[in-house]
Amino acid sequence: MDFDDQLRRYFGTDDLSTIAPTTLETGIDRMRIDLGMEKDRSRRFALWSLLYLFNASPDLDVAFDNDEDRNAARDFMDMMAKAQEAD
Known part of the structure; x- marks a missing residue:
């Protein structure tokens, strides 16, 4: 995407x-x-990520069925938080 x-x-x-x-x-x-x-799964993650950037993403347990995807989403959230701190 x-x-x-x-x-x-x-x-x-x-x-x-x-x-x-x-x-x-x-x-x-x-x-x-x-x-x-x-x-x-990849498209779901991309859509969730875009929603996250707009502060409109659902909770991880709602958006993702498995731990691997939830952990990837947490990593994405951490990366975005670090990027904001660097600004």
Whole structure:
């Protein structure tokens, strides 16, 4: 999954600064629906990660069925926290 492609898919643009609040809400809702329907683990993780970046991700125990995926998500969360600290 390409980040810019996902932004265009869910928000109609790859420029985050142009996304209207209602478009953001609608796109996030669509991502949540797609996450719930997605069976491929990699695609689920990518959708969850994008939702996480928008502060809209479901809890790990809801989003992921197995420990490996939950641990990968925790690692992602830790990396994002460290990146924010570096700024």
